[in-house]
Amino acid sequence: MVAWLMYLGDGPKRVGGGYDDNPSTHYSWDSKVPNHAYVRVGDTIVLWDGDTLLGLSVIEDIATGTGTKDCSSCPSCGKADIAARKTMTPKYRCWTKTCKAEFDSPTVETVSVVTYRARYEAGWIDLRGHVDGKELRDLCEETTSQNALRRLRWDDFRTRVETGKNATPLDIIDKTRKVIAGGHTTRTVRARNGQAAFRSTLLEDFGEVCAFTGPMPAVVLEAAHLYSYAANGKHHTFGGLLLRRDVHRLFDLGQIAIDPSTLTLDVTAGTRKYPDYGKLHGQALTVPVTKAHKKWIAEHWDMHRTTNTIPGQSTKPPAAAVMGLAP
Ligand SMILES: [Zn+2]
Incomplete structure (x- = not known):
């Protein structure tokens, strides 16, 4: 059972991103995002905005395409780990530990990307505000990850949602x-x-x-x-x-x-x-x-x-065979 914590919002983590905005129906990403190719139909998607949980669902399908994207990077080291600052000048700073350059404008390069768009509206449960951002970070496999797509420890997340504050069955x-x-x-x-x-x-x-x-x-x-x-x-x-x-x-x-x-x-x-x-x-x-x-x-x-019965589908082969899921 694979579950993803997917980030929806504005901020340094979305530098260079152009993302859809309807959290209850679909989510898009591209091949510049770490973990981009590992998300599968049937995976659970958990959306958050950096501060709080928004809701969750199960991915019904993923449409892939091609597109271009403007990628910003640090003029000194070439890494993408940069952020605009609100008040300080120069406006940008590189967050790469070995670089930390400050500069007025990043290097911008237009690159070709594979685009992904997941749809999941059928199963959407709105849980806005039920779990805060810090708890969500702690429920990821890598608790210090800054990625927009992170693997969630599903069993622990589920226990938290089903038994903690605002308990909701999943x-x-x-x-x-x-x-x-x-x-x-x-x-x-x-x-x-x-x-x-x-x-x-x-x-x-x-x-x-x-x-x-x-x-x-x-x-x-x-x-x-x-x-x-x-x-x-x-x-x-x-x-x-x-x-x-x-x-x-x-x-x-x-x-x-x-x-x-x-x-x-x-x-x-x-x-x-x-x-x-x-x-x-x-x-x-x-x-x-x-x-x-x-x-x-x-x-x-x-x-x-009706327990364990899918209407009209009782003779279907097991899920993994139908969906081509990795074991
Ligand atoms: Zn740099």
Whole structure:
């Protein structure tokens, strides 16, 4: 099980970088970044911004391409380990221990690179602020690494997230890996930038009503975008539901599911202990659903309530064979 801590943000670690900015869906890097070629489909990606954890997911696919990149380096030693300074002059300093030159402008060279773009929106769990930057650094295999792509000690990271402050279960990551390996997954996706129109449509269709808890002010309602991701890389949209923020999160994590035979809510025993969620157990949906919704609801159910079964994929060869993973 390989997990990567990937850095998203601005600062000295991204000198020369041109990176995408939507943390919940995709992340790009290029062949100038150490470890660039070792990231695989099925690996876990954990994003941080230098100060805090942002969230995590499982990589669904990696698109490679070619491009060019302006690389800045130290005019004295030629190394790329340089940083602009905020107030001091000369503006740049080389951080290479044996050099430490100071200079006004770096050497800039345009080089050809291989580009990589990982997509992972199906399994995204937002955990912004749950673990601070220092703890994350300490959970890496090399705790003093400055690389944008670092190997994380997954078991230790997982223990920290599942049992420490703001404890959150991560078994959904295992399930997502299994389903991606089987070539098929169905997940909800949070409304993202640019999906405001989608949410507006749902508000028009359903009114200010959470599908689990009933009438709610629009400000607390999120669009759960229902779609299936198949091995051919196509997203099949099955519509959406409006869910109150907290129950949306529990639904994403499988702590609330919808029994497809009765269209009633099924709350896990652990979550049922909380009275507000316990009383949802066995309740019917508060809104009418379509045939397309029902198909998706059944797949969500199979994923979260059926042990070790991938819907319709039970005869697939093992994950490693499908994905060509290194042992
Ligand atoms: Zn230098």
